Amino acid sequence: MRDASVARHVDRIESAIAGSEAAHSALVASWQRSCALHRLDPADARGPQTLTGPELQRARERLDLLIRSAQDSLDRLYQAVGGVGCCVLLADADGVPVDRRGAPADDETFHRWGLWTGTVWSEASEGTNGIGTCLVEQRLLTIHRDQHFHARNSGLSCTTAPIHDHEGRLAAALDVSSCRADLTEGFVNLIAVAVSDAVRRIEAENFRRAFPDARVLLAPSPERGGGGLIAVDRHDLVIGATRAARLAFGLHDDDLRGSLPAADLLAGGPGGREQLADAERGVIQRALARSHGNVSAAAASLGMSRATFYRALKRLRLDAAH
Template identity: 70%
Template sequence: MGEDLSGHHADRIQAAIASDAAAKSALVASWRRSSNLHRLDPADCRSPRYLTETELGQARQRIEPLVRAAQSSLDRLYLAVGGVGCCVLLADRDGVPVERRGASVDDETFHSWGLWTGSVWNEQSEGTNGIGTCLVEQRALTIHRDQHFHTRNTGLSCTTAPIYDHQGDLVAALDVSSCRADLTEAFANLISLAVIDAARRIEAENFKMAFPTARILLASVADKGSGALIAVDGDDLVVGATRSARLALGITQQCLDKPMPAADLLGWTVPEVLAEAERGVLQRALARADGNVSAAAQALGISRATLHRKLSRLDVHRSH
């Protein structure tokens, strides 16, 4: 029966590849890459390849800052999906999980499926699968059961989202996988929302860690949940931008290589920005002086009368 299932799945894939469906279906296009480009056989029953401990250590080291930034988001995601028999994997850009969350009672099962650190899940090795196909297509997706290329992986349901670093480059994939037969495609779609949200949180945390002395601003763009963040230095010059911000605001690396005022990028008018900056300076001085105008003026190196005029002009309300 196992051979019949294997043959049926392989026949179905080969028929789809031979048709013109690849032009219309991203899934069939991935099957075609797996077969024609990577020369894989859907009936191949070999287990996934594993890196050596040394190779895994080197892979992890290459994205160590991201792994650190991801810890709390991985924990939170596992709390959300672990109870329904899922594991959480953070894979590098080569499709190798370097960090994992899973219930110990499921360890033996997940290890036998290759859902473990050090396994290789790129498309070149495993054909169509959540991690590998996500990295190729650079988009969040779910590969549910018989959508996998290899017959031996058709018991899995894998939901994956790409992760970009502080320079906007693809560096990792976040995956939630299950081998439970009762995990429906509809439930996998709910998991997808949690995976995408966790991926954005990891990107944001990694971005903040990459620019520890900068102010991090959320750019006002159409997609509020996109994670369009920019990093601004003490002179209000843009020093960094997430991939979402780069796409939404048209920021190129050349833009970031030379100082760019945040006001110009965000479309603020300069007089308004200067007024806001001056207002902020005055309010901070007053706060430090506990509302005492004379003390605030002295701290700013200006006369009390000058400070009064500025407060009036900028409509800064002060406590008496």
């Protein structure tokens, strides 16, 4: 016989799905996918599936660059939210947490809830939940308590944002989860801001690590807001772009095979050439500062020859003293 609270949860979901709410509510649409597409039962009391040790290791290896890129940001995010009973999870594109931060005092509780590395939180497996639904809808979202599909997860509050790799493809999700009943809406909103900021830092660090020999420039957007990052080789050709830059400039993989001049890409934006020159000027000035004015060392740090570096100095009206 079902517990009364479970029965109420199931009735609420079935009633919403039977109505017309799915056309207007992303949450009900996810509940509908959970029932109709994935054939899940909201009253199912079994916990999440768990990968074997070797399976988890392979999942971590596939995401190795991004995991390494995320370490500092995971630490900073946990420092911001860990003191109020939250844990931080980095999940792969299959919804499997591959890295985690949490207070040792809370480990037993979170492990019992399945908020642990190696568990499977895809929407196909767990129905509507922060990690799985974020990966399906590819947007920042919060699944708060009884918004979860499974009644057994209705004590959780999960705020999750998608992470895209250096090629602009969906690669992972960053999640902050809590099982505290007193988590306020205001604090959930603050968590969402912190998660968004952490995702931007992770994507930027991952992009820089993916193009270690390139200059990474902040690309101006034709619209308001930043256009993301682009990687430029020593010939000033664009060889990489973040998802934000790809969306801002309509870039595809074929555009990034070493034949697109950075100046041509950015000239279409407001003040594009001037902004590109400003970005290049900043890169060169920082290289000179780090090398204490040593031109050879500065050029080497940017993957340029000494002659190319001097040409850039002349073109940007700089000198080694600056």
